[in-house]
Amino acid sequence: MDLSQISAAPVAQVAQRVSEDQELVQAVLRRDRKATALFVERYADAVYGYVRSRLAPRADLADDLVQDIFISAWEALHSFRGVSSLRSWLLGVARHKVQDHYRVRLRDLAEEPDDAETADLTAADFDEELDRKRMEEKTQHVLRSLPEHYSLLLLWRYWEKVPVREIAGKTGRTEKAVERMLARARDHFKRRWNDV
Numbered sequence: 001m002d003l004s005q006i007s008a009a010p011v012a013q014v015a016q017r018v019s020e021d022q023e024l025v026q027a028v029l030r031r032d033r034k035a036t037a038l039f040v041e042r043y044a045d046a047v048y049g050y051v052r053s054r055l056a057p058r059a060d061l062a063d064d065l066v067q068d069i070f071i072s073a074w075e076a077l078h079s080f081r082g083v084s085s086l087r088s089w090l091l092g093v094a095r096h097k098v099q100d101h102y103r104v105r106l107r108d109l110a111e112e113p114d115d116a117e118t119a120d121l122t123a124a125d126f127d128e129e130l131d132r133k134r135m136e137e138k139t140q141h142v143l144r145s146l147p148e149h150y151s152l153l154l155l156w157r158y159w160e161k162v163p164v165r166e167i168a169g170k171t172g173r174t175e176k177a178v179e180r181m182l183a184r185a186r187d188h189f190k191r192r193w194n195d196v
Contacts, residue, residue, distance in 0.1 A: 017085055021080075021082060021085060021086035022082050024038065024039055024042075024086065025077055025080050025082075025086065028074070028077060029077055029078060036074075040070060043086070043087055043090050044066070044070075046087055046090070046091065047066055047069055047070070047090060047091065047094050048062060048066050050091055050094050050095075050098075051065050051066050051069070051094055051097075051098060053140065053144075054098045055098070055101075056136070056140070057136075061101075065097060065098065065101055066094075068097055069090075069093055069094045069097045072093055072097060073089075073090055073093045076093065138193070138196055141196060142189055142192045142193050142196060143155065143189075145192050146185070146188055146189060146192065147188070149181075149185075150181075150184070150185035150188050150189070151185075153167070153178075153181055153182060153185050154182070154185050154186070154189060157182060164178050164179055164182070
């Protein structure tokens with residue numbers, strides 16, 4: 001197989017995906033209920049995962065924001081031109097909505113008076129909180145740099161606290177296979193952690 005055959009396959013796949021995206025968008029714009037359901041079904045996990053990771057540790061706010069994102073996307077869907085994938089376009093909408101969320105929330109908080117706990121924050125407490133935030137940011141950075149299957153597995157096991165047995169049952173793997181994959185994921189995480 002020559003190099004032109006290798007590069008032609010992904011290009012064809014991208015073209016196929018763009019065509020599918022355009023068809024889906026047109027169907028949603030025609031208010032086809034099945035297409036709208038497919039649109040949400042196809043992209044909800046990606047949007048939810050993105051929003052949840054950006055709102056951590058306030059993941060409890062994710063559901064409402066994801067709903068707002070899909071409403072905004074639906075209202076702006078006529079502007080989708082297919083320059084990027086529909087998934088990328090939708091995650092762009094999500095990124096803007098998350099930024100809006102933070103901007104509005106920070107503006108609201110700036111207008112609220114400081115509470116007594118914040119006023120009594122010592123330098124040591126502040127340093128401790130700052131260290132915790134840095135560790136959290138470093139953790140998020142390392143997780144984003146891992147292959148997706150490793151980061152998802154680590155988050156599922158340690159963030160969501162799902163037992164290995166349950167992960168095995170839901171993925172159709174044996175517990176031993178999940179444990180081996182977790183060991184590899186932890187190893188990758190440790191190596192990347194030390195490199196950051």
